Every structure is written in structure tokens, then in C-alpha cells.
Amino acid sequence: MRASTLACVDPELFEHHLASAHGRGRAPEGGATGVAGTRLCGDVVRLTLALDPSGQRVAEVGWEAEACGATLAACSAVSELVADAPLLDVARIGAHQVADALGGLSAGKFHAAELVADALARALGTAARAAAALPPPAAPPPHRTLVAMSGGVDSAVAALLAARESGDVVAVTLELWADEQNDGERSCCSAQAVRFARALAHRMGLPHLTLDLREEFSAGVVTPFLDDHAAGLTPNPCVRCNGHVRLDAMLELADRLGAATLATGHYARVEPAEPVEPAAAPAEHAAAPAEHGPLLRAAADAWKDQTYMLAALAPASLARLRFPLGDLTKPQVRALAAEAELPVASKAESQDLCFLAGTSRSEFLARHAGIAQRPGEVVDAAGDVIGAHTGHHGFTVGQRRGLGVAAEEPLYVLRTDPASNRVVAGTRAQLATTSVPVRGARLHRDGARVDRVKLRYRAKPLPARVVGAPAAGTHRRLEIALEEPVDGAAPGQLACLMDGDVVIGWATIDRPAATAPAQ
Ligand SMILES: Nc1ncnc2c1ncn2[C@@H]1O[C@H](COP(=O)(O)OP(=O)(O)OP(=O)(O)O)[C@@H](O)[C@H]1O
Numbered sequence: 001m002r003a004s005t006l007a008c009v010d011p012e013l014f015e016h017h018l019a020s021a022h023g024r025g026r027a028p029e030g031g032a033t034g035v036a037g038t039r040l041c042g043d044v045v046r047l048t049l050a051l052d053p054s055g056q057r058v059a060e061v062g063w064e065a066e067a068c069g070a071t072l073a074a075c076s077a078v079s080e081l082v083a084d085a086p087l088l089d090v091a092r093i094g095a096h097q098v099a100d101a102l103g104g105l106s107a108g109k110f111h112a113a114e115l116v117a118d119a120l121a122r123a124l125g126t127a128a129r130a131a132a133a134l135p136p137p138a139a140p141p142p143h144r145t146l147v148a149m150s151g152g153v154d155s156a157v158a159a160l161l162a163a164r165e166s167g168d169v170v171a172v173t174l175e176l177w178a179d180e181q182n183d184g185e186r187s188c189c190s191a192q193a194v195r196f197a198r199a200l201a202h203r204m205g206l207p208h209l210t211l212d213l214r215e216e217f218s219a220g221v222v223t224p225f226l227d228d229h230a231a232g233l234t235p236n237p238c239v240r241c242n243g244h245v246r247l248d249a250m251l252e253l254a255d256r257l258g259a260a261t262l263a264t265g266h267y268a269r270v271e272p273a274e275p276v277e278p279a280a281a282p283a284e285h286a287a288a289p290a291e292h293g294p295l296l297r298a299a300a301d302a303w304k305d306q307t308y309m310l311a312a313l314a315p316a317s318l319a320r321l322r323f324p325l326g327d328l329t330k331p332q333v334r335a336l337a338a339e340a341e342l343p344v345a346s347k348a349e350s351q352d353l354c355f356l357a358g359t360s361r362s363e364f365l366a367r368h369a370g371i372a373q374r375p376g377e378v379v380d381a382a383g384d385v386i387g388a389h390t391g392h393h394g395f396t397v398g399q400r401r402g403l404g405v406a407a408e409e410p411l412y413v414l415r416t417d418p419a420s421n422r423v424v425a426g427t428r429a430q431l432a433t434t435s436v437p438v439r440g441a442r443l444h445r446d447g448a449r450v451d452r453v454k455l456r457y458r459a460k461p462l463p464a465r466v467v468g469a470p471a472a473g474t475h476r477r478l479e480i481a482l483e484e485p486v487d488g489a490a491p492g493q494l495a496c497l498m499d500g501d502v503v504i505g506w507a508t509i510d511r512p513a514a515t516a517p518a519q
Contacts, residue, residue, distance in 0.1 A: 010103025026062025
């Protein structure tokens with residue numbers, strides 16, 4: 001017996017694939033390539049797959065590999081398996097199906113099936129994404145829902161509920177970030193996380209697609225995050241990610257698959273669109289009219305509510321979104337997962353920004369933007385030096401810890417000045433304000449309706465109004481007047497503008513005019 005056959009359960013089938021190498025050396029023209037493995041780990045697979053002109057079926061497949069016999073045989077088996085298969089059948093193929101196609105693989109060689117399944121999933125996701133430019137299916141399935149699955153308990157239960165409701169669910173996971181320094185196990189957007197989500201979707205009986213959005217995420221989320229830190233602002237990367245990266249790509253894919261709706265595991269609700277109001281006279285300074293459509297409403301579980309993170313979504317996107325968890329509490333979600341015997345029922349919550357997993361913010365800034373320690377002065381409101389710090393980018397307005405200045409009263413960060421690398425500190429009374437300037441405001445309804453504002457993700461909404469009661473539309477600058485003073489508002493953060501528990505607009509907190517650095 002040859003050494004390679006020890007890896008398999010069906011030596012004959014294994015030998016057949018090893019010898020025939022079905023699809024080897026072919027790279028279908030216009031196809032999408034998925035790569036898995038690295039030379040460093042010994043095995044690299046490049047699998048290329050082309051869809052037919054409808055974008056619904058595999059037309060051709062080919063591969064190249066520098067790998068062990070088990071991996072070469074698995075590539076051949078997969079080539080045979082997916083040739084001429086419908087897109088969503090291929091989306092049901094994971095490592096177990098690859099191993100089955102070879103008649104089984106020993107535990108020691110199962111990695112071959114995982115590697116080839118990874119390459120296949122990458123190729124399939126890229127092909128499906130490219131096909132998003134094609135017209136949607138002529139006869140779209142009536143109740144299809146695309147579900148955004150991160151591999152956590154929330155999106156797994158969202159998929160479960162969507163499947164119970166529509167019976168026709170396709171799962172998608174986004175690969176957003178790869179950083180060798182990261183702890184891939186703890187991140188919801190690494191290659192490991194994608195593989196975990198795929199296995200979970202398959203276990204739930206759902207076809208699964210992977211979209212590689214690493215470039216878009218880097219340009220649209222990580223770069224602005226780094227730039228904002230360098231500019232002394234406190235960014236909201238999750239708002240950007242939800243608003244501009246994740247959902248746009250997933251809605252395009254939903255179109256391609258003929259899915260009318262996209263469900264996610266966010267805790268939020270949708271308030272149906274009101275009847276269209278008669279066109280009002282355009283507001284002074286309003287650059288564009290408001291978009292009509294549904295609005296976001298706070299989730300039933302106030303502690304889990306994620307409307308702040310979703311506030312920048314356009315009403316047109318919201319019209320296609322479903323939040324199956326919006327009326328549930330987290331314990332109810334976990335109970336549903338346990339009842340359905342989902343292996344993620346007690347999986348821990350994701351804690352920090354997904355791309356930081358296992359890395360501190362300061363290490364990340366140093367590694368990716370060269371924003372290293374830069375000693376500077378801590379000054380009081382009068383400009384007198386009262387201490388020292390290691391870089392303004394490590395501070396945010398309202399921060400108390402880490403100032404390292406001994407004083408009679410606790411001191412807080414009042415503002416930071418990136419130009420002079422100074423951090424201005426003062427007492428809580430000096431920090432308190434009832435006026436918050438905002439820029440880039442987008443009001444979906446008249447500003448007079450705003451009666452509450454949320455200034456941080458985990459903060460309570462505060463009674464407030466928008467000065468001048470501006471009309472619906474976009475506004476370069478506005479001022480929010482709070483009923484009670486707040487302990488500072490951090491420039492760069494989102495201000496979520498609410499009418500009761502409905503989000504009717506959003507804006508970015510600005511620096512007070514007198515403290516804005518010269519442009
Ligand atoms: N990488 C991803 N791919 C696809 N969908 C994602 C991804 N990351 C997040 N989502 C979607 O966005 C929702 C909210 O994401 P968030 O990062 O807040 O995760 P979460 O609250 O930890 O949820 P989960 O328990 O599902 O991981 C998820 O429930 C999921 O529907």
C-alpha cells in the first residue's frame with residue numbers, strides 16, 4: 001500500500017483521484033480564484049471557478065496545488081463534485097462533504113478537506129459577488145432571505161428564526177480582516193471565524209457563501225479609524241462598517257440570489273415608513289431632501305440595543321433589513337439556541353472591535369499607522385502645564401483614567417489638541433456641557449421632532465432638542481441642546497437623533513468652534 005492511501009478510508013477512490021487529478025492545471029477564463037494555505041504550512045491550493053451566464057450554476061472549475069497527496073486527491077474530488085452544479089448546492093459543500101467525496105479521510109489528513117473546502121468557498125464567494133452585476137434571477141424565489149452569519153449566537157438564532165419563518169435561507173459570512181498578530185479565534189471576521197461560521201451554517205442545513213471584503217474593510221473602516229485617531233478624534237468604526245461596508249455588499253449579494261430581505265443578528269427593530277408628507281419648502285442650508293422610508297426603533301432589550309451602531313443606515317437599506325432578535329432579550333436568544341442544540345448557545349460575547357481581537361488599541365495604532373508614543377503635556381483649562389502624557393491619541397473627551405495627574409478633585413479630559421499634542425484636563429464641572437455641536441447631519445424627519453440624543457454606544461438617550469428646529473434633509477452643522485448637562489461629548493462619535501425610541505437622524509459630534517484646530 002502506498003503511503004498516501006493510509007490517509008483514506010476508500011483507497012480505490014483515493015487512488016483514482018490522485019491519478020486522474022480531475023481539473024488540475026485548468027484555470028477557466030473569467031473565473032474567480034480562491035486560495036487557501038500558505039507555502040509556509042506546506043500546502044497551497046488555488047481553485048478557480050466560473051459560473052454560467054445566468055450566474056446560478058458552475059460552468060467550469062480548475063485548480064493548481066503544491067500539496068500533499070490527500071490535498072491533491074481532494075482537489076480532484078471537488079472538481080468532479082461541483083462541475084455543472086447549482087451555485088447554492090456548491091454552497092452546501094464543506095470539509096465533511098469534501099472528505100465524503102473521497103470516500104472518507106483519516107483524522108490526520110482531514111486538514112486536506114478543510115483546505116480545499118476553504119479554497120472552494122473563497123472562489124465561490126468571489127464568483128457570486130462578481131455575478132452581482134448580472135440582472136437578478138428572472139423568477140426570484142418568493143420567500144428567500146439572506147442571513148448575515150458571524151458565527152456567534154445572535155446571528156445563529158437570527159438564521160434559525162428566519163428559516164422558521166421563510167423556509168428558504170442562505171447564509172453569508174464576511175471575511176473582513178487578516179492580521180497575523182490578531183487572535184483569529186477571538187475575532188468575528190478572521191479566516192478562522194469564517195470557517196467556523198460556515199461549519200455552523202452547514203450544520204443548520206443552510207447553504208453558505210463567503211465574501212472576501214478585506215480590501216473594502218481596510219479602506220472604508222480601518223484607514224478612517226487610524227486617520228481619526230491621528231486627528232485626535234474618537235471614531236466609531238462599527239458605524240462605518242455597518243453603514244458602508246458590510247450591508248452594501250450583502251444587499252448586492254441578496255439581489256443576485258433573488259433574496260428580497262437580509263436578516264442580521266443585531267438587536268434593533270424597524271419602524272414602518274409613515275405616509276409621505278407633502279413636500280416642504282427646502283430648508284435653508286439643507287443640501288439634499290430627506291429620504292422617506294422605514295426608520296430604526298430601539299430593541300426591546302435596552303442593554304443589547306444596537307440602533308446606535310446602525311443609525312447611519314439609509315432608509316432604502318433598512319427597508320430590506322430584518323432583525324429577528326429585535327423583540328427578544330439576550331437570555332431568550334441563548335435559550336432558543338440551546339433548545340435548537342446550536343453549539344454556540346453559550347458562546348461568549350464579542351467584546352471589542354473585531355479587528356483588534358487580541359491586540360491593544362495602542363499596539364494596533366503603532367503597527368498600522370506608525371502612531372507611536374509621543375510625549376506631550378497635560379495642561380489645565382488656563383494652559384498651565386500640570387502633567388505629562390505619551391500621546392494625545394490615547395485620550396478621549398470625558399476620560400478620567402490614565403491622566404496620571406494628582407489633584408484635589410478628579411480630573412477629566414476636556415479636549416485634545418493634535419497639533420500641539422496637548423491634552424487639556426479639568427474638573428467634572430468644567431467638562432459638563434448642555435451644548436453639543438454636530439456636523440454632517442442627516443435628518444430623515446423634521447428636526448423639531450428630535451426629543452432625545454444618544455452620544456455614545458452604551459449611554460442612555462438624553463432629553464434634547466435640535467436648535468432652530470431644522471427641516472428634514474442634510475445639514476453641514478447643527479447644535480444639539482441638552483436639557484441636563486452631560487459629562488462631555490467626544491468629537492468623532494456619532495450623535496443618534498431620536499424621537500422617543502425611533503432614530504430619525506444622525507450626525508458626527510464636532511469640536512466646539514473655539515477649540516477646533518486650524519485646518
Ligand atoms: N463577519 C461577519 N459576517 C457576516 N455577518 C456579520 C459579521 N459580523 C457581524 N455580522 C452580522 O452583524 C450582526 C451584529 O454584529 P456584532 O459584531 O454586533 O456581533 P454580535 O452581537 O457578537 O453577534 P453574533 O453573536 O452573531 O456574533 C451579527 O449578528 C451578524 O448578523
